[in-house]
Amino acid sequence: MNELHTRGLALLRAGHEHEAASYLREAVCLSPDDARARYHLALAHRLRGELTEARAELLAALELEPTLAPACAQLGSLALVAGELQEAISWLSRALATHPGHRLSRYQLGVALRFAGHRMEAISLLRSSLEPGPGALPPVLAQRVRGQLADALNDLALGARPLAQCAAPLVTELLEEQAPPSKEAPLPESNGERESRVATPLEAAHLLAGARSILALTGSGISVGSGLATRKELWQRWDRDAAVSVFKFREAPEVLWEVIADFLGEGQHRPNAAHLALAECPDLLGIVTQNVDGLHQEAHREVHGEPAPMPPVVELHGTLLETRCHDCNTRPGRTAGSYVGTTTPRPPRCERCNGPLRPDVVLFGERVAPERMSQALELVRRCDALLVVGTAMDVAPASELPRIARANGVPVVEIKRTASRLSRSLDTVLVPGEADAVLPELIQALRRMR
Template identity: 40%
Template sequence: METSAIERAAAARSRGELAEAAEAADAAVAAAPADPRAWVLSGSIDHLRGDLERAASRYRRALALAPRDAAAHAALAVNLVQRGQPAAARAHFAAATAPDASPPLDDLQWLQAFQQARELDEAGAALSWSRCATPLPSPRTPVDPPRGLPPACGRVTWSIAELTAALRTSSRIVALTGAGMSAASGLQTRKQLWQRFTRDDAVSIARFREDPATLWAVIRAFWGDDPHPANAGHHALARLPGLAAIVTQNVDDLHQSAAAAAGPATPVIELHGSLSRTRCLGCGRAGETSQALAAAGRPLPPRCDCGGVFRPEVVLFGERVPAAAIAAARAQVAAADLLLVIGCAMDVSPARELPLVAARAGARIVELKRRPSRLAAAVRVHHVPGAAEDLLPEVARALEPSERGHDAGS
């Protein structure tokens, strides 16, 4: 009985139905007060609602029942950081990633806790609460246990010449891209959007359930009124010799457009879905693109003929990245000998753990960004300062003579 209540609570949480999730979690706690999973899940729902004190008390109750519970330690660590207690948080991050944690976190969750701990050591500052930074512990037993520490961390600044030399000697290159990749196409980055909208209201599944018009207002602002073709960075990346795959957090389909124009298309793995696809929450019917549905003059939120609200086929906070997408992304980065991290803020999981997966498998990590992210707190990074639309075409031009010479001599 308690298992089904836990599953109902987790499912309702993933749909953004927090009242239903809380009711099911309370039922799980009442049915099995000695099950730490019920307390952790209940705490996560309080955490999502911003009741940090109550959430912390529930995480601590789980730890009283199971002192080595990794999920409880990891969730409490984030809670403590948000409550201005970073010193106490460090101890719980350490416990969450300890070899004797039981049950252990799965590999990506372990890397997330590891990375958060290193960033906390580097920054040393507390973070304010946000719904989109709340951990979402799963009641399931991990099927992919932790695989060990990434190599040493730190940052080295590279020149274009050093990047070009590394690309020439790499046999399998994978790119991980974020919003900075599309800025030159006239699309707003998340940083720009969050100056106009509250992130928790904009991209949370819980908020979308309450007021879908908010997300659609963000989408309208994101697209604006002008067309947004793939930029020089997209096209140069699509033509890069040795590029095996592009893993992207972006939802604008510009990589696909550039890849199609380049000839044989490089696989593009969409971690967060695509704004080109929408569906009705009522009848399930596919709708127009989000750009068409959010066009100026059309009512928001857009509705289907059945009266249901359309939603874009993107991953909102509180929802899981599709298992097939994250598995494909992990396989690609683990097989790479060089990972290009381009235009990424590196503050959203599970994308931000992928460079750690790559580094642990022996790949070099190269970050192309005007200002470096905090990725170097967790892994060794070679940073090439600049914008993708400037750096990638320059790299492509530098590689062309080498490629022609190789072809001529073969």
């Protein structure tokens, strides 16, 4: 591996796709017969939403090294993203034929077979990808596989069709990063839908009373009381993959800005009672949020004042309070909202390179920033109670955090109108109701107990 390739791969792992692509292009120019350099350049293209370029580099890598299983697996995953199940199955089967122990291919082929209706084969492959031995999957990815396996078992038990989910692999899947194994949770079994234990806010407060490090994991449901739409509501009006995937953004960037305008609507959005209550939660270790609205930080300022230090808020999916150029990564220092409702053409353009500006959020097909994911994992490992508020838990990698918590023996309390998909395979406690009604009552009870 030449120096340019090494540098490019390091930048890719660190989450700097733009710089990585530049180094990897030079590495390929310097060593055009280096299949691995072409493979890693394909990953950089993919993470930038450049699917045509990614596919071309993967095919070139396979011409140079026909047994390069990861390249076959990536062609399979690109087909999976595009909804081409038979093509995905073909490429992933080829990956396993050349490298039977390639766990990522087992996992992704299991997903493809599940969505193609081959349930038993899917379950077998998903199980085998979790077996102990060399090349074990990284902990977060292993928990994601467990979630897929739990859903597949429920599909089988109920005779249900699998729900559509975003199939874009995570960066751990793309780069096959190795990590120390986490505590093993038992493989899920199912005889049908499980039921969460239901509790009142007071009962949940008693459950949390002994905790000294409470971590909150929040989703769009906590911001409903602030007048913001949930993901489910947005996807009733928009085609999710067409509107907010990085692949479609390159073709029609103006659509993403139309979705943002729909999401933000008119007027200011203020923290509601749920945000304010969470800001007053005793022994709050931190907040990991899938939201991009910045309302947790604003709630802390309202409750504690501007100078008061606050627990960390990890915005897994980024924020609408910042924008950047998709092409050159220049940051103009403006919020996404400042471009909405003005005469600025959509998409707004970068003053440096004329590339399309975008909010600094994670689109479907992109990865969560490695530093944010590391911080979230550290908080999960340190907490002794996990409070999950207003999220369906159907988007990775956030959906795997409660599984890691439960593997460590941490209780999981959900605040949601109905139980999330977690309840299918994890023991959770559900406090049913709207976040802005239930969470203040729970936090008030918890404060009285301290």
